[in-house]
Amino acid sequence: MEFTGNRVRQLFLEYFEQKGHTIVASSSLVPHNDPTLLFSNAGMNQFKDVFLGFEKRPYVRATTSQKCVRAGGKHNDLDTVGRTARHHTFFEMLGNFSFGDYFKKDAIRFAWEFLTEVCQLPKDKLYATVYLDDDEAFALWRDMIGVPEERILRLGEKDNFWAMGDTGPCGPCSEILIDRGEHLRCKADECAIGKCDCDRWLEIWNLVFMQYNRDENGVMTPLPRPSIDTGMGLERVTSVLQNVGSNYDTDLMRPIIAFVEQLCGQVYHRDDRGFPFRVIADHIRSCTFLITDGVLPGNEGRGYVLRRILRRAVRFGKVLGIDKPFMHEIVPVVVELMGAAYPDIREKQDFVRKVIKIEEERFHETLTDGMRIAADMVAKVKQEGGNVLPGKQAFTLYDTYGFPLDLAEDIAEENGLTVDKDGFQQAMEAQRERARAARQDTVYGAGMELWAELLQQLGPTVFTGYGKTAGESVV
Ligand code: ATP
Ligand code: MG
Ligand code: MG
Ligand code: MG
Numbered sequence: 001m002e003f004t005g006n007r008v009r010q011l012f013l014e015y016f017e018q019k020g021h022t023i024v025a026s027s028s029l030v031p032h033n034d035p036t037l038l039f040s041n042a043g044m045n046q047f048k049d050v051f052l053g054f055e056k057r058p059y060v061r062a063t064t065s066q067k068c069v070r071a072g073g074k075h076n077d078l079d080t081v082g083r084t085a086r087h088h089t090f091f092e093m094l095g096n097f098s099f100g101d102y103f104k105k106d107a108i109r110f111a112w113e114f115l116t117e118v119c120q121l122p123k124d125k126l127y128a129t130v131y132l133d134d135d136e137a138f139a140l141w142r143d144m145i146g147v148p149e150e151r152i153l154r155l156g157e158k159d160n161f162w163a164m165g166d167t168g169p170c171g172p173c174s175e176i177l178i179d180r181g182e183h184l185r186c187k188a189d190e191c192a193i194g195k196c197d198c199d200r201w202l203e204i205w206n207l208v209f210m211q212y213n214r215d216e217n218g219v220m221t222p223l224p225r226p227s228i229d230t231g232m233g234l235e236r237v238t239s240v241l242q243n244v245g246s247n248y249d250t251d252l253m254r255p256i257i258a259f260v261e262q263l264c265g266q267v268y269h270r271d272d273r274g275f276p277f278r279v280i281a282d283h284i285r286s287c288t289f290l291i292t293d294g295v296l297p298g299n300e301g302r303g304y305v306l307r308r309i310l311r312r313a314v315r316f317g318k319v320l321g322i323d324k325p326f327m328h329e330i331v332p333v334v335v336e337l338m339g340a341a342y343p344d345i346r347e348k349q350d351f352v353r354k355v356i357k358i359e360e361e362r363f364h365e366t367l368t369d370g371m372r373i374a375a376d377m378v379a380k381v382k383q384e385g386g387n388v389l390p391g392k393q394a395f396t397l398y399d400t401y402g403f404p405l406d407l408a409e410d411i412a413e414e415n416g417l418t419v420d421k422d423g424f425q426q427a428m429e430a431q432r433e434r435a436r437a438a439r440q441d442t443v444y445g446a447g448m449e450l451w452a453e454l455l456q457q458l459g460p461t462v463f464t465g466y467g468k469t470a471g472e473s474v475v
Helices: 005-018 043-052 104-118 135-145 234-241 254-264 272-292 301-319 327-338 343-347 349-383 391-401 405-414 421-438 448-458
Strands: 061-069 090-098 126-131 152-155 161-163 168-179 201-214 220-233
Touching: 005 061, 005 090, 005 104, 005 234, 043 061, 043 090, 043 168, 043 201, 043 220, 061 272, 090 104, 090 234, 090 272, 104 135, 104 168, 104 201, 104 220, 126 135, 135 152, 135 168, 161 201, 168 220, 201 234, 220 234, 254 272, 254 301, 254 327, 272 301, 272 327, 272 343, 272 349, 301 327, 301 349, 301 405, 327 343, 327 349, 343 349, 349 391, 349 405, 349 448, 391 405, 391 421, 405 421
Parallel strands: 126 152
Antiparallel strands: 061 090, 090 220, 126 168, 161 168, 168 201, 201 220
């Protein structure tokens, strides 16, 4: 059997459906009714109120493939993208949920059966971690499943206590990792689970034993009925099943990289040279899904995270020698790969392409000059024997050339420098003060006129992202 990414998603949902779970569609990336959350970042988000006992559903077991974005906010993997083989800003989280129904025993049993029987993963390569004092989970792994003690590790809060945010449902968790082999060993003295953070010990599945609700003061109250929330990265498990060393080499992402290879006329390498390709492949997925879900590039909040992601990819395109707007051209590739699972991206693709194109064109007006100025700034710092790009200069790139701070950081890093982030923030604050003093009432925020115009051209029905509820999109 061939484990295509699309098939793995389907196998997962079908497996849990057979175990009495209702297949529920992914919720929007823009969480509705949850101001504590920037973007959906886990499968459980849409069930938060169900876990808290505020909401009743006609089922007590659910399974989903949830669109997640971890950029900005509490979980932020933006900087990690392209450096590790396993992190994305946008990814799909496969999950099974029990709302006060089954608990640890069945959660562990299901996960093990899915991985070793449906996916046929080798048992002797799998490891389990449990929270320090979770003897119950330890015993289940050892006695019920038969995992040898030396492959069950007890880890602390950072790895094995899951919380959705500073407040909300939380609890100890148990994770399943797979040893991807000695050849991926990192350079840390001790390359081992819990000691290093490399791609050898690939974390694939997190089983959260949701037992508490944490309030603003950090007080944890037991939930009415303990529940289960699990999350497994589709791209990660697919990389294991396709026996490739990186998420970027799976059939979910490699075609995007292949398309970028064509665009720039260069060959992709898996090492550091391939970094810009990986960033672009990752970021176009985020952009496509975020815009589909109603986020538009802007200067604040979600809109600014989107703008940062898009502009970062555009600059990396330029690093690869692509000298024109190109990100919008990749949208159909994403649609081809994922449109069956997420029909929304197919339906909205014209709109998504237009938004991306406009934003790219706009950024191109200042990109070349900005890159030239940045190169001069970097050269000057180096000439003077320094290793930090002053915050004021990063702010000039931001303010005059539209370079989000990430870009200054990327450029600095490419030249062995860092950016004085505090200095940047100070310059930003000073600018805000000046703007506040000079502010006049305007109808739209900066930049919004453009989108208003576009929406008018396309007609109001095209854009339905904002009002969307969880149940509307179909997996
Ligand atoms: P890691 O330690 O690798 O950063 P995590 O512990 O932050 O992962 P969880 O919050 O436990 O991740 O999320 C559950 C699962 O979702 C992970 O086990 C992994 O398979 C997947 N996952 C998490 N973050 C990402 C990401 N940025 N890109 C792709 N998959 C991810
Ligand atoms: Mg993480
Ligand atoms: Mg982890
Ligand atoms: Mg984890």
